[in-house]
Amino acid sequence: MSINRVVRENRQPIIAAVSLVGVVVLLTFLSEYFLTTNNMFNIGKQASINLIIGLGMTVVIISAGIDLSVGSLLALTISVSAVLSVVHGMNIVLATSIAVVLTVLAGVLNGVIIQFGKVPAFIATLGMMGVGRGVVLLISRGNPSMSFPKSFLWIADGTILGIPFPIFLSLIMVALTAGMLKYTRFGRAVYAIGGNEEAARLSGINIPAVRVATYGICGFCCALAGIIFAARVGAAPPSAGVGYELNAIAAVIIGGTALNGGKGNVLGTVVGALLMAVISNGLNIIDVDPYWQSIVIGLIIVFAVMMSNLRSAAT
């Protein structure tokens, strides 16, 4: 494949990557603390939750779907494992495993409702967003004080080969998702369904199975992100993950995955999630009012898509 074509077909992730480098260079000049190993690890840990959810979201969006329930699903994992382990004294590993399975099932349920109930993804997952959050409040009784055992906190603070575990886990998930999308039949089917569902159907692709699986995978990503979140915070706030769906969608879109499906890749999402994390970290370091963060991120989303669309329209 020629370099020219690679550039032409990946304009938006490239714009995002260049912006990322630019922001990093700028912040390095503005603060001597910015480019330290410690701070880099911090950014990585901050980015990991959004990135892992973003991976699931990437799969869903490439298949021309959307998942608004990711924040609630993340909270579901946290609360179920907290309630089981803290309130009922269950072994933490078992409790967390049950929580993960339940969250994946909730994701699968999204897919089933969309595929067989013929409900648009936006509506079905909007419903799940509400239902999931309600379940979380119901089982935790709105109690944020449940705290996880010390050993559990290793997930956020521990390291493997000198790399903080959340970053390590993110890297593995990135590799798995990218490999799945590029090198498996399932991955190819995800692109085909997102690009043209009718043509995919007439080529013998098993649409229901693929669709349900994409939402199941997204649920699994939310569960993993939930575990990291729980270990970082050490507790189970019922409001965990509120607004995360927008962050995840933003990372995916900044990374150049098309919102109407059929096109996109994991690397773009990685860049998108890192860019968001670097900006919020940088604004913190240089003492900008944290309320500005949301404004800046919002502008970046619009600007990234605008740059890419303006240039592709100019034939």
Place this chain on the structure above:
Amino acid sequence: MEPLLKVRQVCKQFPGVLALDHVDFDLAPGEVHALLGENGAGKSTLVKIITGAYRLDSGTISIDGKEVRFHGPVDSREAGIGVIYQEFSLVNTLSVAENIFLGDYPMRRGRIDWKAMNEAAAELLQRFAVNAHPEDILTSLGVATRQMVEILKVLNRKNLKILIMDEPTSSLTDTEARTLFGFIRKLREQGVSVIYISHRLDEIKQICDRVTVFRNGQKISTEPAHDLSVADIVTKMLGAELAEHYPPKSKATGAPGLQVEHLSGPGFEDVSFVARQGEVLGITGLVGAGKSELVETIFGARRHTGGTVMMGDVKVDPKSPRSAVANRIGLLPESRKEQGLVLGLSCAQNITLASLDKISRPFLALGEEMRLASEKFETLEVRPGDPQNAAVNLSGGNQQKVVLAKWLTRDCRVLLFDEPTRGIDVGAKFQIYAMIVQLAEAGNTVIVSSSEIEEICGICNRTLVMRNGRIVADLAGDELTKEDILAAISRGEK
């Protein structure tokens, strides 16, 4: 006479291709001027430059002797240029009248004058003999009728000087096409000039005054239509003589390959026939006779309400496309962009889409995928020849070859072609005919559904004729002629 539209030395470069190479083109007032050429020859690019959809790199365009510079389709519209595209620009959820007057509703005291609008639309529909009511919502109408509405929408504009028609008859029946030609003649009398693009060469002789042929971005010639024979035109388009329009027919015949018994579904009823291995079996009839519905149902893309389908001794009830594909039945659907291809994926990825099991071990062998795709690209002479190109970048004929390549890769034993050559150029047409015959001779069962009777006569060994969802004739040998087919279609039409 001073030309109405004068194009001089226009060039347009796209990444990798010079789409227009110093092109001159004149359009006289009140003439119907055909633009011909294979897909990718430059006709569409020229049209897009004339309408302002593309900007030219160099050269000039003048209308009525004045040089014009269009910055977008709105400018050319202001200048009196109207276009009818292959893909419709209609709002399907609005009524016929609303579509015809879209953007220019008749107003009275600041409000839309519905009565005037509907009356004016009714008058237009009647003048053009279109079978629709002004208040019909478009989704309730067939494709052909929608196309008529599209045409009426452009014709309705008062300052119309130049009308550009891109394949206007590709979804019309013969009767509708004749009505359209009548209207084009009326327009010509009123001094409107028409630029007419079509792949149906016989039409050109019927309706056009002059013919301009393009090849590889260059203008080859402009000549009066009555001086040219179809063979002349083809020679100019291809740059070489094409000996025959059709390849020799398949000579193989074998055991029954597909038996359809009492099959019924939406659009057709109680259809039974046997297709043999080695023969090309046609299914023809008018638009709306149930041909597409029948083949799509055999493939499992639509629900059947009764009957069975067998492949030899094996019952292959059409449950879903998935089971059809597993039984090695392939369908080249009527609409390649909506049903045949995932346009955003590469050609190679489209080619393996129905055969992912072949390259899955268990991870996709991308090298093997490229090898399979390159092999098919060579056999079918797909251009441009890089299988990594996105399917969306190919011309219609080459896209159709990619859809065919998908089923060749699947090694289908039964192949269903639905309008296989709609909207594609002569060169690609011939290649597709040759492949159809070759597939049959290799012992496969091949069924071609087409409303182009000539094509059916040209390549099929036998044809079924459908009317109102039923088979009304089964013609082979000496009976397989245009006349016999037309007779069968009209028989009983009292």
